[in-house]
Amino acid sequence: MDLDTVRTFVAVVDAGRFQDAAAELAVTQQAVSKRIAALERSLGVRLFTRTPRGAEPTTDGQAFLPHARELLRVAGRAVASVSTGRRPLRVDVLASRGAASGLMRAFHRAHPEIELDxxxxxxxxxxxxxxxxxxxxASFRAVAAPGRPLPDDIRSVRALDEPLQLLTGPAHALAGARSVxxxxxxxxxxWMPGIVPGTEWAAYYDDLVAEFGLTIEATGPNFGSDALLxxxxxSPALATFMGERTRLVRPAGHGLCRIPVTDPTPVYPHSLLWHRDNPHPALATLRGHLATTTARHDAAGTWTPGWVTPR
Known part of the structure; x- marks a missing residue:
């Protein structure tokens, strides 16, 4: 069913005259007549009776009217669901407890009027x-891993350098250190069982190991952060790296220690990626928010791999 004919039918009912409906729709009266005739052929019924005062819906026209209005409402909602600026801003944060998720929560608090997915x-x-x-x-990522540059139509901006901390149990030799x-x-x-070969975080830790002679074990299945904690x-022997802004749910009695790492401090570079032609107005608001609320990157005394962009 042609929605233009349905819209014309409703306009004639509301206006009461073909001529007035034509003016409202910015078409000719002849076009209105043709659309109504086409709709009547499609439905197999007469929709209007001509009167000296204009046009009145027939019994079939009256029966069809509420359904016609609902068709137009549904069509309007369908268009709105994909209209840039009226649909939610969709952002990938990689993990629910990570730094990027925290950045988006802060953005939501600052701009509660913007719908988010x-x-x-x-x-x-x-x-x-x-x-x-x-x-x-948009997506929060560390970019770009060696040999895998971003496509030309993808833009990125460095959003946050997140310091890594050492996480240990109470029996570990470094548990009492104020920093290390x-x-x-x-x-x-x-021990970091969540490192998956080929990911950007695997590339990050490969460079960290190579430059500072560390031993990172990724053995065993990854049962998630709770099992890791x-x-x-x-363990008196195992420790793990954890981002400073990663939220932990630590059961009472675990005695876990989060120890700052220094000289230099390895920082994980979170960048925001988006398509150069994305017109969603909230995307510019998000970028502006990040620019004014996050610390500068590549600070003195920090380390990131040489491939990280933008620098």
Missing amino acids: VVWLFDIETAVTAVRSGEID PLARLAGHRI DTVAD
């Missing part, structure tokens, strides 16, 4: 594909 995509290839297709508007130099971690077992809490 927050999603969690695993790898950078999936995220970039979603950004390019319009499935999402990065070089002192050589020889200690750092349980294991580290009970």
